[in-house]
Amino acid sequence: MRGLSQYSGQIGIVGGGPAGLLVARELLRLGLNVDVFEASKQVGRPPHCTGIVSVKTLERFSVGSSCVEAVYREAVFVDDRLRVFARVRGSPLAVKLYRPCLEELLAGQVRELGGQLFLGARVVHVDSQGRVLVEGGQVNTYSCIVVADGATRNISKKLFKSRCSWLTGVEVRVELQKRVRCDAFYTFHGPRFSRGFFAWFAPVEDGRKAVIGVGSRDAVVERLNLILKLFDKLVGISSVYERRSGIILGGPPAPKPVIGKAYGIGDALCTSKPFTGGGLYAISVLYRPLALAIRLEKPRVYEEAYKALTRELKLQHFYTKIARNTWPLAKKVLELALRRKCHIDFDRHSSLVSCLFKEG
Numbered sequence: 572m573r574g575l576s577q578y579s580g581q582i583g584i585v586g587g588g589p590a591g592l593l594v595a596r597e598l599l600r601l602g603l604n605v606d607v608f609e610a611s612k613q614v615g616r617p618p619h620c621t622g623i624v625s626v627k628t629l630e631r632f633s634v635g636s637s638c639v640e641a642v643y644r645e646a647v648f649v650d651d652r653l654r655v656f657a658r659v660r661g662s663p664l665a666v667k668l669y670r671p672c673l674e675e676l677l678a679g680q681v682r683e684l685g686g687q688l689f690l691g692a693r694v695v696h697v698d699s700q701g702r703v704l705v706e707g708g709q710v711n712t713y714s715c716i717v718v719a720d721g722a723t724r725n726i727s728k729k730l731f732k733s734r735c736s737w738l739t740g741v742e743v744r745v746e747l748q749k750r751v752r753c754d755a756f757y758t759f760h761g762p763r764f765s766r767g768f769f770a771w772f773a774p775v776e777d778g779r780k781a782v783i784g785v786g787s788r789d790a791v792v793e794r795l796n797l798i799l800k801l802f803d804k805l806v807g808i809s810s811v812y813e814r815r816s817g818i819i820l821g822g823p824p825a826p827k828p829v830i831g832k833a834y835g836i837g838d839a840l841c842t843s844k845p846f847t848g849g850g851l852y853a854i855s856v857l858y859r860p861l862a863l864a865i866r867l868e869k870p871r872v873y874e875e876a877y878k879a880l881t882r883e884l885k886l887q888h889f890y891t892k893i894a895r896n897t898w899p900l901a902k903k904v905l906e907l908a909l910r911r912k913c914h915i916d917f918d919r920h921s922s923l924v925s926c927l928f929k930e931g
């Protein structure tokens with residue numbers, strides 16, 4: 572049984588994923604004490620994310636490059652018949668973070684700055700008055716609570732009233748028999764690979780290993796096995812390890828990020844990029860305004876940043892719905908955009924559509 576005296580922070584944080592830990596670090600830097608409650612016994616484990624982000628997102632995290640395990644200059648789009656139909660380039664376009672490394676690094680920074688991190692501490696109830704109840708413990712009252720409970724949204728769903736679409740993602744790491752090109756990742760589209768999403772192949776460790784995953788509305792495990800067979804034929808797979816699964820969110824974002832004394836961030840608010848399910852971008856944009864709003868006791872600072880970001884995410888949500896329901900047409904639009912040399916922003920996907928209208 573945990574006693575009240577253990578919890579000495581001014582701000583309680585539910586969830587020790589990237590969102591919770593980044594906010595914790597920022598609050599500590601602004602001079603506030605924090606208690607972070609993480610249900611798992613270890614941060615970052617089990618890993619449940621590919622970790623591909625833009626360079627700008629990585630920079631906003633302020634964690635250096637020690638957790639970067641691959642740098643990609645190209646995203647290659649492949650269709651059901653294994654034909655490449657688009658290539659998006661950048662210098663670099665994106666990096667791949669090893670997620671357990673990111674969370675361990677952030678947890679270390681939080682501890683160094685004097686934050687308390689309670690592992691194996693599952694929060695079972697939070698309210699808008701700042702009260703937090705940890706399983707097997709007592710109620711503690713904070714001046715503010717940050718809810719960063721991730722895609723399961725066991726606490727945040729009710730509090731922030733988010734009605735978010737989702738599907739299941741499964742992923743494995745594989746050791747390859749043939750070394751592959753390591754500066755590009757591949758996405759596979761069409762009903763053979765996925766219903767409502769896509770499959771992916773992201774090389775790591777100089778192309779000797781790769782992460783292979785699939786997100787789909789149905790039969791994810793069967794689809795993954797099919798894709799593994801296909802890659803075994805193409806490049807040879809000598810071993811499969813680190814099998815994991817998770818929830819991929821598709822938006823739209825929750826209507827409000829602040830309810831009373833509770834502030835939400837990350838998957839808790841369903842702020843993933845709808846086309847790819849990438850949630851780290853929104854966290855990188857929002858964690859500083861959130862901490863500042865708490866420090867200044869001005870929720871508006873956070874609400875405004877949230878509004879600006881979610882305007883773009885809502886637009887992406889709208890376009891993604893169209894693209895998923897009219898895939899052959901959406902594929903043609905992408906091909907056209909690339910022929911016209913439209914710039915495709917890794918994070919702000921709707922820039923592609925505005926480019927088509929401007930130049931069309």
Ligand SMILES: Cc1cc2nc3c(=O)[nH]c(=O)nc-3n(C[C@H](O)[C@H](O)[C@H](O)COP(=O)(O)OP(=O)(O)OC[C@H]3O[C@@H](n4cnc5c(N)ncnc54)[C@H](O)[C@@H]3O)c2cc1C
Pocket residue numbers: 585586587588589590591608609610611615619620621622623624692693694695719720721722723725726740741742784816817818819836837838839843848849850851852854
């Ligand atoms: C297969 C897959 C691939 C993905 N690939 C990418 C990608 O390439 N790029 C990208 O940007 N995004 C990707 N994502 C999405 C990304 O993983 C999430 O957006 C990101 O992890 C969200 O961070 P978070 O801190 O909000 O939540 P999480 O990382 O889920 O962290 C939440 C934490 O809260 C803890 N928790 C939950 N409930 C409680 C509770 N009641 N009490 C205490 N602790 C609790 C959990 O244990 C967890 O540690 C992927 C997701 C999946 C499933």
